[in-house]
Amino acid sequence: MAQRNSPAHHDIAALEKTPTGILGLDQISGGGLPTGRTTIVCGGPGCGKTMLGLEFLVRGATEFNEPGVLIAFEETPEEMARNVASLGFDLKDLARRKKLSLDFVYLEPSEIQETGEYDLEGLFIRLQHAVDSVGAKRVMLDTLEALFSGFSNPGILRAEIRRLFRWLKQKGLTTVVTAEKGDGTLTRHGLEEYVSDCVILLDHRIREQISTRRMRIVKYRGTKHGADEYPFLIDENGMSVLPVTSMELQHKVSNQRVPTGVPDLDDMLEGKGYFRGSSVLISGAAGCGKTLLAASFAEATCKRGERCLFIGFEESMDQITRNVKSVGIDFEPFVKKGLLVHRAWRPTQYGMEMHLLRIHKLIETYKPSNIIIDPITNLITASTEKDVHSMLMRLMDFLKEKGVTSVFSSLSKIGEIAESEVGISSLIDTWVLLRYTELFGKRHRGLFVLKARGMAHSPELREMLITSQGIKLGPADALLAYRDREREPQLDHQAAVSKSVRSKGNRRTAGLTRRSSRGAR
Amino acid sequence: MKKNSREPAAWADNHFQLRLYVAGQTPKSLAALSNLKRICATHLEGRYRIEVIDLMKNPQLAQGDQILAIPTLVRSLPKPIRKIIGDLSDTERVLVGLDLRGLQVRNAEKNAGA
Numbered sequence: 071m072a073q074r075n076s077p078a079h080h081d082i083a084a085l086e087k088t089p090t091g092i093l094g095l096d097q098i099s100g101g102g103l104p105t106g107r108t109t110i111v112c113g114g115p116g117c118g119k120t121m122l123g124l125e126f127l128v129r130g131a132t133e134f135n136e137p138g139v140l141i142a143f144e145e146t147p148e149e150m151a152r153n154v155a156s157l158g159f160d161l162k163d164l165a166r167r168k169k170l171s172l173d174f175v176y177l178e179p180s181e182i183q184e185t186g187e188y189d190l191e192g193l194f195i196r197l198q199h200a201v202d203s204v205g206a207k208r209v210m211l212d213t214l215e216a217l218f219s220g221f222s223n224p225g226i227l228r229a230e231i232r233r234l235f236r237w238l239k240q241k242g243l244t245t246v247v248t249a250e251k252g253d254g255t256l257t258r259h260g261l262e263e264y265v266s267d268c269v270i271l272l273d274h275r276i277r278e279q280i281s282t283r284r285m286r287i288v289k290y291r292g293t294k295h296g297a298d299e300y301p302f303l304i305d306e307n308g309m310s311v312l313p314v315t316s317m318e319l320q321h322k323v324s325n326q327r328v329p330t331g332v333p334d335l336d337d338m339l340e341g342k343g344y345f346r347g348s349s350v351l352i353s354g355a356a357g358c359g360k361t362l363l364a365a366s367f368a369e370a371t372c373k374r375g376e377r378c379l380f381i382g383f384e385e386s387m388d389q390i391t392r393n394v395k396s397v398g399i400d401f402e403p404f405v406k407k408g409l410l411v412h413r414a415w416r417p418t419q420y421g422m423e424m425h426l427l428r429i430h431k432l433i434e435t436y437k438p439s440n441i442i443i444d445p446i447t448n449l450i451t452a453s454t455e456k457d458v459h460s461m462l463m464r465l466m467d468f469l470k471e472k473g474v475t476s477v478f479s480s481l482s483k484i485g486e487i488a489e490s491e492v493g494i495s496s497l498i499d500t501w502v503l504l505r506y507t508e509l510f511g512k513r514h515r516g517l518f519v520l521k522a523r524g525m526a527h528s529p530e531l532r533e534m535l536i537t538s539q540g541i542k543l544g545p546a547d548a549l550l551a552y553r554d555r556e557r558e559p560q561l562d563h564q565a566a567v568s569k570s571v572r573s574k575g576n577r578r579t580a581g582l583t584r585r586s587s588r589g590a591r
Numbered sequence: 592m593k594k595n596s597r598e599p600a601a602w603a604d605n606h607f608q609l610r611l612y613v614a615g616q617t618p619k620s621l622a623a624l625s626n627l628k629r630i631c632a633t634h635l636e637g638r639y640r641i642e643v644i645d646l647m648k649n650p651q652l653a654q655g656d657q658i659l660a661i662p663t664l665v666r667s668l669p670k671p672i673r674k675i676i677g678d679l680s681d682t683e684r685v686l687v688g689l690d691l692r693g694l695q696v697r698n699a700e701k702n703a704g705a
Contacts, residue, residue, distance in 0.1 A: 176657045183688030186622075186677035191614040191661035192646060192653050199650035221660070221676075 091129025094311030098296035113272030131169035138208035143216035177220030301423030331366030334543035338528035354504030608668035
């Protein structure tokens with residue numbers, strides 16, 4: 071009798087896998103679907119089952135030189151071709167070029183009378199014929215369970231489906247079978263009982279009116295696979311799955327520095343600027359110049375000939391372009407040259423995963439060296455703080471892996487650090503804080519570097535001047551000198567006002583208002 | 592024109608054009624063919640034509656008549672198309688499937704009316 075741990079048992083080669091070509095899916099499945107075996111893709115209506123299968127076939131035919139067969143039970147090939155035309159898949163053309171064989175199985179129970187013994191040999195013959203006609207390596211059966219409504223004898227049907235799966239395996243065809251999700255079961259008719267190699271569950275849920283698609287590999291015999299639920303997106307390029315937690319803090323760090331776009335701020339950071347690939351948070355109250363500071367960084371990036379991705383959650387590109395012109399930054403030539411890529415969308419437009427996925431895709435597509443997200447605080451309006459935190463963590467990990475320098479702006483209350491910022495501060499390498507300081511009846515913008523990992527940064531609080539030639543920082547001692555003189559805390563507005571009245575006499579000596587008013591002009 | 596005008600008239604009302612799809616000489620297929628011959632001889636004497644299509648030899652023909660189950664009997668005339676699957680061992684159901692009784696009744700009514 072064969073022993074459990076016989077040597078032969080150990081010699082079995084690792085399971086061979088067939089890449090789907092679907093972004094992210096091959097990553098979470100450790101290389102794709104099991105070669106020569108059947109995978110069940112199940113889920114509710116509209117969850118993307120057919121899309122997954124079709125992309126598997128199309129990518130196989132176009133990218134991996136593996137022709138495919140599509141047997142459609144529910145939609146005609148014409149309908150299907152139309153459905154996927156928007157994704158740039160031309161099924162008809164692939165069929166003409168003998169890369170794909172399309173067969174539509176029409177089942178109308180009312181036209182069929184059953185009398186006596188039968189089998190589904192006709193289906194096998196059609197399948198074999200289709201496979202032979204293109205030399206197929208991949209097969210998709212969509213939706214096989216339609217058979218259950220076409221034939222009334224479940225005994226024959228089950229035996230034949232079992233035979234079909236055996237047959238597919240024997241022929242070494244890598245197959246995707248789609249199935250409708252049942253009530254409390256993975257598939258309505260229990261197909262997963264027949265196929266035990268790989269089962270993928272898709273899900274489309276709406277939470278707080280925001281839709282998220284998710285995918286989970288329920289089962290993948292003989293292989294390690296991601297067990298989490300992975301969000302995925304279907305857009306004009308097909309399907310993309312986002313691996314959520316493959317992160318193992320192993321990214322290489324760079325010692326290279328990138329200028330901040332504000333020479334005075336560079337001076338505060340050892341005269342060199344941020345670390346390449348690090349994450350930067352610019353936080354501050356409304357109107358204190360966060361976007362301008364981020365835009366300065368974008369400009370410096372583009373001037374070096376590197377690409378910058380600017381994601382706006384608050385303002386359109388036009389609006390930002392107009393606003394930064396006032397400080398002498400002209401984005402237009404960079405946009406034309408493709409160095410500045412700007413995308414703006416509403417934080418409430420998607421769930422967190424979708425935001426993350428979109429950003430992922432933009433980064434994969436444009437390969438920018440920097441990314442600016444302005445502002446991240448707006449995301450909180452679209453979700454819970456916990457979700458935002460987890461999304462940012464994943465995003466930052468991803469950016470670090472790719473070596474992309476990231477700058478996030480964050481809106482906080484005047485003079486305060488927002489609670490959400492405390493949450494993400496551990497993820498941030500360099501934190502630039504902007505705040506208002508009231509002096510002599512005027513407000514002044516103050517800037518300081520709250521933290522800067524890995525470098526000796528200046529502890530000074532500097533006045534930030536917004537000039538037509540960009541952002542400048544006032545002399546190091548101006549605000550500090552003032553603060554040293556006025557020891558008491560100034561949290562109270564009343565106190566601040568009375569203080570500014572009291573110190574009117576010092577206006578000349580402080581010399582600050584003059585400079586700042588000149589700067590503002 | 593002559594031929595065409597004669598043929599449909601001959602087939603239209605009470606003649607049956609039947610196609611039996613099989614896949615090789617399996618017991619089920621053989622049973623279906625002998626059952627069909629018997630039923631036709633009894634109920635359709637002189638008014639039927641049987642064509643046997645072996646999908647093992649002509650797999651491409653399965654698509655046209657949407658054949659999945661084997662054996663499948665297709666009544667292509669009179670219209671509409673009807674399908675009966677199985678070895679045709681249940682004569683009563685075959686007659687129902689071919690709508691033989693229904694046609695007979697309708698034809699009788701039609702003749703009476705004329």
